[in-house]
Amino acid sequence: MLSRIANNLFWLGRYLERVEDTARFIEVQYYSFLDAPFIQKEEIALNSILVMLGNPDYYFSKYDRLNEKDILYTATLDRENPVSIISSLSFVRENARTTRDILSEDLWEAINKFYLFLKNFSRKKFLKAPIELFEDIIENCYIINGIIDRIIMKDIGWAFIKLGIDIERSAQLARMILAKIESIESMEKPSKVAENFQWRTLLESAAALDINKAVNHRATDKDKVLELLTLNLKSPRSIAYNLQKIHEYLMMISPEKEEKPETPEFTAGRMASQLKYTTVEDIYREGEKEFYSRLLSEIYQLASKIEKRYFVF
Template identity: 35%
Template sequence: MLSRIGNSLFWMGRYIERAEHLARYSRVQYVSSVDAPLGQNRDFVLESILDMAGSTDAYKALHPALEDNQVINYITVSEENPFSLLSYIGRIRENARGARDSISIELWEAINRFYHKVNGSLTGELPAEEIEFFARRIEENSYITKGYIENTLLHNDVWMLISLGIHLERVIQVIRILQTKLHDIEKLEAAGKQEGALENYQWATTLESTEGFDMYMRCHKTSPTRTHVLDFLLFDTQFPKSVAYSMERVRDCIQGIAFQQEEPKKESIEFMAGKLACRFQYLTIEEVEDRAAPFLKRTLDAVYELAQQLDVKYLKYH
């Protein structure tokens, strides 16, 4: 397969997953803030959305204050933001177009409908009160698209490259959500707002942002706490949004793709992915709970390094 095609397939998967997680996080945090416990103001929620998206500095460089409509518009559809939800959906379609001869006509049509449904619903700037409708449209179409990926493609290198992008990006987004929530809780503690209800609320919205609240309650049968939520989202190998589950899928995809690897074993991407996957198989929450923030940072750095090596060695083209 040409590197150009592989690059398009891999990034199509990544952008699908990135758009879905950013849409859901923005929707859950903003909409649920209406029912938030006392002590959490709207600026706190807007900062959390920008932080998770990695857009805080870029937004503040353009806008002097946090304002509901400006933040939601910037994250979703603003032309000032090259990493808006709308731009990600455009990139999904462009990458699908670049690999058009490698994917099924059903998948291409689903992505094309996704693009036109989202763009067709816009009439200009997106007011904050429309985030529920806009985000759900992205989430639902993301699942439809991933259904066509699973059910209309041969499970060969094409499917594995898309799946690799999806699961690699899922690891990144779940870790970013956890990092953002740990940072949010630190800010609450610094402000002297340490009551249990407010922190438990933060962990509940973390689960909702990963569509994990219901399954968490079935597993743990207790209100969300730091220990249990971190354990569930990091180490539960049966939950498909957990880091452990997705790292196993990343390893399986890399092992299944016919990469020509000539470097020493310890420098190969197969070795890197296997080492990361095994880390989550044999660690326990007790070993990382007290150092969760540095653990998440090290893990995210390792995942970024794996993605960079994939790009440099196999997917880069000129």
């Protein structure tokens, strides 16, 4: 397979996951805070959206102050904002377009349809009922993921898409947890209720609320949330689970039969195994912020290892 094609498939996966994660994060942040049990909630919510997007400078280059409508628009439909949902989706489409003869036509059509739908969505219509659009976006992502899992031949091309999706998801999980830790730190003496509320929204943003119900039954607290989103090997919404999958895909892709040190598959395997034998206590011992920062940078290093191994000459 050509490196360029593999690279495009990988990024197709990454951007697709980014579209879904961004949509869910904004939706949850914004709407859950409407009934949050503490003050200054709007500012916190809006700020966290900007932080999640990662380029607050762009927003402030266009607007003077935090404003609900402007932030929602910037994060979702602003084509000039390189990290908006529509921009990520257009990258999904760009990457899919060059690989059309390799992908199934269904996948291309679903992506193209989704893109056209979002592109033609007016600011006015969106701001009237933002929640509906976020739900439509998430639903469309489910459809595309369904095609990826059930229609496409499970060959190396497929493995590169899945690799992209899961790398992105792992990184986004780590980033969300990190952002949440910082956000709680910034609150002045948060009550237990307020803090647990924050952790609950995190679960929601990670689409892990239902899983949490099944696993933890009762109200959420920090330990349980960190455990669930980081270490649980049965939850597709945990970093450990995704790293295991990443390792599987890399083994599928690798031409070598054995894992050699310094290869991406070796690195991914080591990261997955380490997480498998990590406890929440270990996380606290290292320091939560330190732990997740390290994990995030290791995930990025893994991504760049994959890039060096398969995409560049």
